Amino acid sequence: MPIQSFLPPHRILMGPGPSDVSPQVLQALSRPIVGHLDPLFIGMMDEVKQLLKYAFQTENDFTIAVSAPGSAGMEACFVNLIEPGDKVIVCRNGVFGDRMRENVIRAGAEAIMVDDEWGSPVTPSKVKEAFEAHPDVKILAFVHAETSTGALSDAQALSRIAIDNNALTIVDAVTSLGGVPLKVDEWQLDAVYSGSQKCLSCVPGLSPVTFSSKAIEKIQSRKTPIQSWFLDQSLVLGYWSGEGKRSYHHTAPVNSLYALHESLLMLKQEGLANAWERHAEMHQKLKQGLEKLGFEFVVEEQSRLPQLNAVYIPEGVDDAKVRTTLLEEYNLEIGAGLGALAGKAWRIGLMGYAARNENVSLCLRALEETLQQ
Amino acid sequence: MPIQSFLPPHRILMGPGPSDVSPQVLQALSRPIVGHLDPLFIGMMDEVKQLLKYAFQTENDFTIAVSAPGSAGMEACFVNLIEPGDKVIVCRNGVFGDRMRENVIRAGAEAIMVDDEWGSPVTPSKVKEAFEAHPDVKILAFVHAETSTGALSDAQALSRIAIDNNALTIVDAVTSLGGVPLKVDEWQLDAVYSGSQKCLSCVPGLSPVTFSSKAIEKIQSRKTPIQSWFLDQSLVLGYWSGEGKRSYHHTAPVNSLYALHESLLMLKQEGLANAWERHAEMHQKLKQGLEKLGFEFVVEEQSRLPQLNAVYIPEGVDDAKVRTTLLEEYNLEIGAGLGALAGKAWRIGLMGYAARNENVSLCLRALEETLQQ
Incomplete structure (x- = not known):
């Protein structure tokens, strides 16, 4: 046949x-397509940024949606913040901590693992010990809400340890964003990525990310180029920037962004x-x-x-x-x-x-x- | 406000x-979402593969849609086929040849540039000369249809030169697929990527790719890991494979794939x-x-x-x-x-x-x- x-x-x-997608978001998804450089679309992208800042509870200028699934948002955080030879503490208490480790290694860096049982949260004292054993660590990476087990870790406590050790944080908030408190600014998190298809209830394919000013400084002071062209956030920034001329990087997934806009608006309206x-x-x-x-x-x-x-x-x-x-x-x-x-x-x-x-x-x-x- | x-x-x-998206495709886009591991969705993915094989005119088993825009499809081809230190001839007659060069360099390889005027096609004799000057080149990369100028290059002639020099081809068919003849098997192209939002008239955000058996062999015989986890096609293959158990890699952009399915079906029906x-x-x-x-x-x-x-x-x-x-x-x-x-x-x-x-x-x-x- x-x-x-x-x-x-x-x-x-x-x-x-x-997760379930509401009829309202599906309807937004199927609205007529406009060009990805159309002034109306650029205005909508600016609104997506504003709405994402609310969802992440941040004032970070660099708050956008990566044009690919959460796995790519994860990789965007790692390849932009890590340089070959860096040491990164990676907390592993489920599948996604292990995927973080893969990202660290493929970026040419060293992963120092802090393991907890599957189903347990990350143990802050173990992270402290890892920093004591490796004082030259530059980044702490952990999963806020482990999708493979359903365990919530204390992102604020872990961030505090990283700050005390002059390290930046990379935080997987794929399943937490919109479902449990996540306060990027109050907790001083540096690079946080999520997915559109979990508690935002948008279609899959987009990965909201936010980078603190410290994270941006780290990217701007790199000595080596970012290994991925597609995920090079210094280039992406020129595309998402609202100031005047927008430089072409790639073609945004226009209709998926309509849907994200609508789902974020629903979240804002609910509170x-x-x-x-x-x-x-x-x-x-x-x-x-x-x-x-x-x-x-x-x-x-x-x-x-x-x-x-x-x-x-x-x-x-x-x-x-x-x-x-x-x-x-x-x-x-x-x-x-x-x-x-x-x-x-x-x-x-x-x-x-x-x-x-x-x-x-x-x-x-x-x-x-x-x-x- | x-x-x-x-x-x-x-x-x-x-x-x-x-490009314009037909109401029929927009309607498909907004159909109710199903899980990305739902047997019905897996069946639809198999149909997308079949329809893509028709569009690409290939029997390549590895014919799928990368879950991200054409720029990511480009990067998928380069980071999977290139190893650090490899030499790659890159033909540049517009913006996208230059982007290929960026990809080669960021993958740690050497780009040997063959330049033609913007608006001209790639000159086969220049490519021949480049192979003579660099007999250890492993890959020839060129753009079939340059979106920045509107120039069509002779993919068949360029492929023949690569074959004569035991090199594989990476071909940008973003704008050519569905609009002008592109015959992957007849022309013996090895890694070809396209975009959903050009002559397929689907929404942007997906990148159809096809890899020949020679390209797959090259990936399987790599000595170094693929630098991108998200774009590692040896992992993606396990997700798109129709044989029995499907291994989770990332969450597919379910609704965008509905739209691609519909747009490919329209192409098949038109011929x-x-x-x-x-x-x-x-x-x-x-x-x-x-x-x-x-x-x-x-x-x-x-x-x-x-x-x-x-x-x-x-x-x-x-x-x-x-x-x-x-x-x-x-x-x-x-x-x-x-x-x-x-x-x-x-x-x-x-x-x-x-x-x-x-x-x-x-x-x-x-x-x-x-x-x-």
């Missing part, structure tokens, strides 16, 4: 992302604190329901992310079969375990537009029915 | 890209040869009209791209003012000159869905009216 237009069903996305509260409330309801069904959480209560609930798969339950039933019979997606938790845990996301009362109720009921089969 | 939803006007995009013919016909009509208005083309007739018409700005005409009038009073975008042609030429695109009779008529009439003002 010849290939036909792809007509997807209406899924409910409660995995680790992408960040209200969004955090909504995620927390929905988590409480989900948690109580899951515990009644006998589930155990991977992460201790005090470090648990409301927007990503990792629970152990009950003994004797067929992982893939349950997820397939939920998908095929309820149009409900929950996430499989990743890395060390593959086959052992499920990840139930309550991200952005997905963190709604009706979703939690459906998820609990569908799990109950499916596990009884 | 608080920020509002962005409601763009309906522009007609006849610049160097992004490649018919699409090439349509671009050629619209170019003839535009050319005759422009010549009547007294315009001169930058590129000689035999090397002229039908889909990108660079013409000199007539003496005494205010470049920016005319383009602003076209945009504001006709909702018509034509392109400014780029690089050496900035302020000297306009670039009128007839790409994909924009290559329609009504667009050509409007463009000619609007130019005539505006120049008479």
Whole structure:
């Protein structure tokens, strides 16, 4: 049969992302395309910057969306701030800490690993010890909200340690932005990246990033060129700069940026604190329901992310079969375990537009029915 | 005033890209999102691969869309195929040859430049001479269709020279794919990248690429790691592979891929040869009209791209003012000159869905009216 237009069903996305996208954002996505150098579009990009500053709680001038997924936002932070031979402390308590390590090594730098158990937050005292053992470290990299386990680390405490040791911070906020407090300026974080498809509930493909003035100084005082042309933020800055002439770097993903603009506007209209509260409330309801069904959480209560609930798969339950039933019979997606938790845990996301009362109720009921089969 | 939803006007995009996107593709873009590991989505990705093979005229297994704009597709080709210390011949006859050089240098390799005038195609005899002077060159890189000038180079002849010298080819087909004949297998090209937003008339943000088996062998026999994690095609392959288990690499831009699927399907339904013919016909009509208005083309007739018409700005005409009038009073975008042609030429695109009779008529009439003002 010849290939036909792809007509997807209406899924409910409660995995680790992408999350549900609201009809309002999908509508924005499909508005007529304009040129990427059109003055109207440039005006919209300036608004995206303003809205991102609000979401990140920062006044950083360099606050933009990288024209690629979160993995590219991660790489943008590492290749711009790291020079070959630099030492970087990398905290690893899940899949994404390990990916940070890959980035450090491929940029020709040395990664000093600080390991914590999967499901635990990063232990600040271990980071302190690593700095004591390696006083010439220039950067501390850690994941704020580990998407592979659902653990939240204390970004403010970790940042304080880096500052005390004259190091910059690179922070993975892919899953935290919009879902739990993230205060870039108050916590003095230096390079922070996120993804459009988690608690912002935009389509995947964009990576919001923000760089502090200290991070920009570091980039401007590099002795070696940035190894990536596409991710060279000194060039990208000329493209996103609102001042007068805009220099062409690459073609922005115009329609995806319409969607990001709309999703950030929805966040602004709801209010960040209200969004955090909504995620927390929905988590409480989900948690109580899951515990009644006998589930155990991977992460201790005090470090648990409301927007990503990792629970152990009950003994004797067929992982893939349950997820397939939920998908095929309820149009409900929950996430499989990743890395060390593959086959052992499920990840139930309550991200952005997905963190709604009706979703939690459906998820609990569908799990109950499916596990009884 | 608080920020509002962005409601763009309906522009007609006849610049160097992004090009007009059909309502059918915009509709596909805004279909409900599904998970990026959903079996239905994986099936759609397999169809995108099949459709891309048709567009590229190749049987290469490794034919996918990089989850980022054409600049990233370019970088993916260079950082995967080049190792530090390699020698690469780079043909430069416009902006994008120079960008290739940047990529070569940042990958730690040596770029041997073969220069031609802006507006001229690459001269094969110069490439031959470069190989004679540097017999240890491993890669020949050139732009098939220079978006900055509108010049078409003879990819088949250049590929033959590379083969005779045991070198692989990296080919920029950003503007050529779908607009003029491009025959990856017949011409034995090795690594070819394109963009979604030119003659495919999809939204910007994706970069179709195809790698020959020789290119894959080169990647697999590397002695050094690929410097980019995000663009490491040996990892991406595991994500796009249709065989059984799909390994997570990054989150695919789900909705943009819906749009690419639809735009490739439209190309398949029209037929490649018919699409090439349509671009050629619209170019003839535009050319005759422009010549009547007294315009001169930058590129000689035999090397002229039908889909990108660079013409000199007539003496005494205010470049920016005319383009602003076209945009504001006709909702018509034509392109400014780029690089050496900035302020000297306009670039009128007839790409994909924009290559329609009504667009050509409007463009000619609007130019005539505006120049008479």
